[in-house]
Amino acid sequence: xxxxxxxxxxxxxxxxxxxxxxxxxxxxxxxxxxxxxxxxxxxxxxxxxxxxxxxxxxxxxxxxxxxxxxxxxxxxxxxxxxxxxxxxxxxxxxxxxxxxxxxxxxxxxxxxxxxxxxxxxxxxxxxxxxxxxxxxxxxxxxxxxxxxxxxxxxxxxxxxxxxxxxxxxxxxxxxxxxxxxxxxxxxxxxxxxxxxxxxxxxxxxxxxxxxxxxxxxxxxxxxxxxxxxxxxxxxxxxxxxxxxxxxxxxxxxxxxxxxxxxxxxxxxxxxxxxxxxxxxxxxxxxxxxxxxxxxxxxxxxxxxxxxxxxxxxxxxxxxxxxxxxxxx
Amino acid sequence: xxxxxxxxxxxxxxxxxxxxxxxxxxxxxxxxxxxxxxxxxxxxxxxxxxxxxxxxxxxxxxxxxxxxxxxxxxxxxxxxxxxxxxxxxxxxxxxxxxxxxxxxxxxxxxxxxxxxxxxxxxxxxxxxxxxxxxxxxxxxxxxxxxxxxxxxxxxxxxxxxxxxxxxxxxxxxxxxxxxxxxxxxxxxxxxxxxxxxxxxxxxxxxxxxxxxxxxxxxxxxxxxxxxxxxxxxxxxxxxxxxxxxxxxxxxxxxxxxxxxxxxxxxxxxxxxxxxxxxxxxxxxxxxxxxxxxxxxxxxxxxxxxxxxxxxxxxxxxxxxxxxxxxxxxxxxxxxxxxxxxxxxxxxxxxxx
Numbered sequence: 001x002x003x004x005x006x007x008x009x010x011x012x013x014x015x016x017x018x019x020x021x022x023x024x025x026x027x028x029x030x031x032x033x034x035x036x037x038x039x040x041x042x043x044x045x046x047x048x049x050x051x052x053x054x055x056x057x058x059x060x061x062x063x064x065x066x067x068x069x070x071x072x073x074x075x076x077x078x079x080x081x082x083x084x085x086x087x088x089x090x091x092x093x094x095x096x097x098x099x100x101x102x103x104x105x106x107x108x109x110x111x112x113x114x115x116x117x118x119x120x121x122x123x124x125x126x127x128x129x130x131x132x133x134x135x136x137x138x139x140x141x142x143x144x145x146x147x148x149x150x151x152x153x154x155x156x157x158x159x160x161x162x163x164x165x166x167x168x169x170x171x172x173x174x175x176x177x178x179x180x181x182x183x184x185x186x187x188x189x190x191x192x193x194x195x196x197x198x199x200x201x202x203x204x205x206x207x208x209x210x211x212x213x214x215x216x217x218x219x220x221x222x223x224x225x226x227x228x229x230x231x232x233x234x235x236x237x238x239x240x241x242x243x244x245x246x247x248x249x250x251x252x253x254x255x256x257x258x259x260x261x262x263x264x265x266x267x268x269x270x271x272x273x274x275x276x277x278x279x280x281x282x283x284x285x286x287x288x289x290x291x292x293x294x295x296x297x298x299x300x301x302x303x304x305x306x307x308x309x310x311x312x313x314x315x316x317x318x319x320x321x322x323x324x325x326x327x328x
Numbered sequence: 329x330x331x332x333x334x335x336x337x338x339x340x341x342x343x344x345x346x347x348x349x350x351x352x353x354x355x356x357x358x359x360x361x362x363x364x365x366x367x368x369x370x371x372x373x374x375x376x377x378x379x380x381x382x383x384x385x386x387x388x389x390x391x392x393x394x395x396x397x398x399x400x401x402x403x404x405x406x407x408x409x410x411x412x413x414x415x416x417x418x419x420x421x422x423x424x425x426x427x428x429x430x431x432x433x434x435x436x437x438x439x440x441x442x443x444x445x446x447x448x449x450x451x452x453x454x455x456x457x458x459x460x461x462x463x464x465x466x467x468x469x470x471x472x473x474x475x476x477x478x479x480x481x482x483x484x485x486x487x488x489x490x491x492x493x494x495x496x497x498x499x500x501x502x503x504x505x506x507x508x509x510x511x512x513x514x515x516x517x518x519x520x521x522x523x524x525x526x527x528x529x530x531x532x533x534x535x536x537x538x539x540x541x542x543x544x545x546x547x548x549x550x551x552x553x554x555x556x557x558x559x560x561x562x563x564x565x566x567x568x569x570x571x572x573x574x575x576x577x578x579x580x581x582x583x584x585x586x587x588x589x590x591x592x593x594x595x596x597x598x599x600x601x602x603x604x605x606x607x608x609x610x611x612x613x614x615x616x617x618x619x620x621x622x623x624x625x626x627x628x629x630x631x632x633x634x635x636x637x638x639x640x641x642x643x644x645x646x647x648x649x650x651x652x653x654x655x656x657x658x659x660x661x662x663x664x665x666x667x668x669x670x671x672x673x674x675x676x677x678x679x680x
Contacts, residue, residue: 041534041536042534155623156397157623158623185561186396186561186602186605186607187601187605187620188396189605189607190604190607190617190620191620194617212534212535213607214609215564215608215609216607217609218608218609218610218611218613219607219608219611220607238611239611239612242610242611243612256538257535257564257609258539258542258564258567258568258569259564259567259608259609260609261568264546265546266539266542266543266568267539268539268540268543269536269539272506272537
């Protein structure tokens with residue numbers, strides 16, 4: 001049995017102007033010790049699908065799924081009380097902005113120990129020992145003293161470490177890191193990513209990394225899932241994805257990286273991600289795709305086999321050239 | 329890449345080399361200090377946000393300033409755009425030395441340097457249509473231009489940055505992030521500046537949009553012969569975009585030189601660490617990262633000697649007591665770009 005198994009997850013928001021589909025039939029499978037990245041541009045629904053797992057979406061969201069199971073619990077039918085037993089303990093999440101995710105009114109020691117008190121039922125002394133241990137683990141110097149520091153007294157990198165310490169407090173089976181390093185400098189980013197991957201290796205914890213930075217993806221994870229406009233358009237092991245992307249979107253995204261540039265002009269993807277009102281018929285990427293033809297514009301594509309990265313495309317690319325195109 | 333493009337590029341590079349253009353902006357030992365604190369009972373202290381930067385900007389070339397947050401990049405941008413006055417040092421634009429009097433109220437001079445900020449939404453007035461936004465600089469700085477002429481120029485500019493005619497009457501919230509950044513660039517260009525300061529212009533944008541804006545900036549530079557001061561923390565963008573690089577640490581440049589030499593043979597350990605920390609989108613490359621322990625020290629309380637010594641793996645006794653100065657390789661010390669300068673007692677050699 002997989003640690004996290006999601007089948008056909010769809011999230012729609014009820015907005016004043018009608019339903020907006022943020023996540024469109026997404027499947028995610030995560031095993032113990034997995035290292036998965038979900039990449040996509042802003043608005044691709046990568047955060048929303050994970051917030052649905054955590055049960056953190058507002059009441060305006062309609063969540064439907066054929067299956068949404070974590071460690072044997074059915075997340076769809078779980079009561080709020082039962083969910084609270086799991087979230088924060090077995091699944092935990094780190095958010096993008098450490099400064100705004102910490103409570104400014106309490107010192108960080110209190111905030112770390114709170115989790116330990118509620119989920120683990122530890123005594124005062126035990127909590128303190130564990131909190132110091134966690135602070136040391138995430139590389140905060142002088143942990144005893146730092147426990148009584150308030151969030152505003154810490155730098156961005158330190159606050160993010162505190163967030164990680166909180167997330168790790170109950171030894172979660174799954175850690176979801178939503179752009180954990182986007183607000184940080186590269187030197188601090190390197191430290192945080194090393195910390196996360198070390199933890200994943202030593203504790204058999206599964207890690208889902210949500211990011212838009214292809215460099216971070218290449219250096220950190222094993223498996224990559226590419227999302228576009230709420231859909232899972234491709235999923236491959238990281239080295240295969242970078243060597244031979246099968247979806248035109250992935251290909252275009254990789255080509256737009258400045259470090260892969262062959263000339264002063266970078267290849268671009270024309271247009272923008274479709275919004276609520278300009279959702280195209282057929283393939284959602286077709287208006288921006290250089291290979292799109294009439295079929296792409298009228299019929300939604302089916303999913304290709306695993307050998308082709310399970311891409312959602314009529315003409316999956318192999319070594320940069322579309323497949324089956326001549327046949328049709 | 330097509331052969332034609334390659335040829336064009338080579339040609340452009342050759343042209344740049346042949347005609348050694350005169351620098352349009354010369355900065356010598358620029359400093360900007362702030363007094364902070366100093367209440368009834370406490371003494372005030374000085375933050376040396378920018379502590380001695382010398383560089384030149386040349387038409388058609390890009391100087392990139394890189395470093396962690398808090399290293400003084402943005403302070404430098406504010407001093408160059410004359411938003412703030414330098415505490416010490418000399419700034420010269422087209423031969424005019426910028427003093428207190430010259431910067432104040434001298435519209436001609438201010439028009440020569442324009443800036444594009446990181447967050448395009450925060451820097452556009454939500455209640456002004458794009459047309460108004462673009463015409464405003466002309467209205468204030470060039471009162472002799474007629475209303476009709478203003479509108480023509482604004483419409484031309486909209487076309488030049490790749491927006492459409494009908495965008496003229498729209499408001500900032502109706503645009504995507506990339507389009508807003510185009511508007512911000514258009515506004516900066518309305519007064520025909522010679523120098524454009526780009527303060528993290530693509531950091532807030534998605535990858536696919538980032539490349540569009542970078543291409544636009546490249547085109548504009550070629551067409552208008554602009555000098556760019558490009559501030560960024562993303563080294564992969566800098567590598568693609570810049571001609572010269574200045575690496576800053578805690579208010580001081582620690583390494584300066586042409587992009588190729590700085591990136592291929594970094595001499596300062598900090599540059600090397602920054603380069604190795606930048607993630608590269610290539611999973612087959614498993615290089616060893618240099619781990620920098622600790623974070624940037626507080627600029628109010630700088631360490632003795634070299635500011636980088638507490639985080640440096642090559643630091644010696646000398647580094648803890650004496651401050652290194654920028655010295656050159658090859659041609660000897662000088663502030664001419666082309667020299668490769670580094671402020672380090674134990675610079676890295678090629679094989680390190």
